[in-house]
Amino acid sequence: MRTSADIAEHAGTNPVVVRRVLGKLRQAGLLTSEKGHSGGWRLARQPRDITLADVYLALDERMVATDEAGDVPTCSVEHALHERVSEVLREIEENLVQKLRETSISEVRGGGL
Amino acid sequence: MRTSADIAEHAGTNPVVVRRVLGKLRQAGLLTSEKGHSGGWRLARQPRDITLADVYLALDERMVATDEAGDVPTCSVEHALHERVSEVLREIEENLVQKLRETSISEVRGGGL
DNA sequence: TTATATGCAACTATCAAAGTTGCATATACT
DNA sequence: AGTATATGCAACTTTGATAGTTGCATATAA
Numbered sequence: 001m002r003t004s005a006d007i008a009e010h011a012g013t014n015p016v017v018v019r020r021v022l023g024k025l026r027q028a029g030l031l032t033s034e035k036g037h038s039g040g041w042r043l044a045r046q047p048r049d050i051t052l053a054d055v056y057l058a059l060d061e062r063m064v065a066t067d068e069a070g071d072v073p074t075c076s077v078e079h080a081l082h083e084r085v086s087e088v089l090r091e092i093e094e095n096l097v098q099k100l101r102e103t104s105i106s107e108v109r110g111g112g113l
Numbered sequence: 114m115r116t117s118a119d120i121a122e123h124a125g126t127n128p129v130v131v132r133r134v135l136g137k138l139r140q141a142g143l144l145t146s147e148k149g150h151s152g153g154w155r156l157a158r159q160p161r162d163i164t165l166a167d168v169y170l171a172l173d174e175r176m177v178a179t180d181e182a183g184d185v186p187t188c189s190v191e192h193a194l195h196e197r198v199s200e201v202l203r204e205i206e207e208n209l210v211q212k213l214r215e216t217s218i219s220e221v222r223g224g225g226l
Numbered sequence: 227t228t229a230t231a232t233g234c235a236a237c238t239a240t241c242a243a244a245g246t247t248g249c250a251t252a253t254a255c256t
Numbered sequence: 257a258g259t260a261t262a263t264g265c266a267a268c269t270t271t272g273a274t275a276g277t278t279g280c281a282t283a284t285a286a
Contacts, residue, residue: 003262010188014245019263036253039262052198063202065176075123081221085165088212089176092205099201108194116231127276132232149284152231 003040021059028058047106053097055105064093116153134172141171160219166210168218177206 004015004022011018022041025031032044043050056063067086073079117128117135124131135154138144145157156163169176180199186192 005262015263016247016265017245019265020244023264033263034253035251035261035263037259037261038254039252041263052194063178064205077222081165084216084221088209091212092177092209095208096201096205099204100198103197108197109190118231128232129234129277130275132234133275136233146232147284148230148232148282150228150230151285152283154232 001034001038001040001042007041024060025055025058028054030054030058047109048104050105051101052103052105052108053100056097056100062093064089064096066093114147114151114153114155120154137173138168138171141167143167143171160222161217163218164214165216165218165221166213169210169213175206177202177209179206 004018008015008018030044030050031041033041117131121128121131144154146154
């Protein structure tokens with residue numbers, strides 16, 4: 001059980017920032033948190049049952065640029081380009097998640113758990 | 114031959130911004146520019162000989178998040194995670210460029226040139 | 227010689243992400 | 257019950273990157 005303050009100090013940042021990030025991981029069911037005295041954060045599942053893909057998707061901060069749903073371009077060339085690039089990026093993103101799914105967070109902890 | 118002003122109007126932006134972007138494409142040998150009266154921009158090669166990868170690499174604005182060369186993390190877990198993620202991202206980036214290399218800008222112009 | 231174009235430097239504006247502050251709420255311990 | 261300690265959350269400030277702007281030097285065709 002770790003507190004936001006502990007984690008923040010270890011990460012060299014602010015407890016509130018930690019809570020913002022870990023809050024997303026809790027929403028995704030990867031962590032649980034407890035309020036009050038002797039409260040804090042812990043894993044909701046075994047480390048071997050949490051993949052990097054789980055974390056990546058939970059954070060909802062894409063590492064592959066994606067077309068935020070905006071206005072459809074009037075220029076036909078721009079439109080065609082956008083279609084082509086979007087398709088490629090979708091494939092790339094899917095490929096990334098697949099690769100991340102191959103590693104669990106236990107494999108990242110050096111120990112070999 | 115198109116001027117920065119023409120292109121900017123078509124793109125709904127500013128001539129200077131256009132020159133900044135097209136300047137990178139010229140450095141990469143994709144475009145040429147001419148100063149003075151009746152000057153402007155034109156392709157340096159045939160459209161079929163310029164791929165989306167050429168443009169992507171020339172712009173030097175990665176669509177796959179990359180680790181900007183910063184400080185090596187002291188935390189061993191963070192270090193291991195970083196190594197793993199960086200490796201995956203390198204693969205993804207390479208994969209993206211390969212895919213972009215399959216399409217020339219002539220294929221994006223609808224006409225079928 | 228003039229009109230028109232790029233090249234470039236310096237400045238401002240805009241926006242998202244990070245960080246901060248303050249306080250409500252929940253909970254263990256005494 | 258009361259206190260210390262934790263998360264939850266909203267509102268605000270700071271920071272940094274990108275876009276946009278302005279001004280001017282330079283080059284060139286007419």
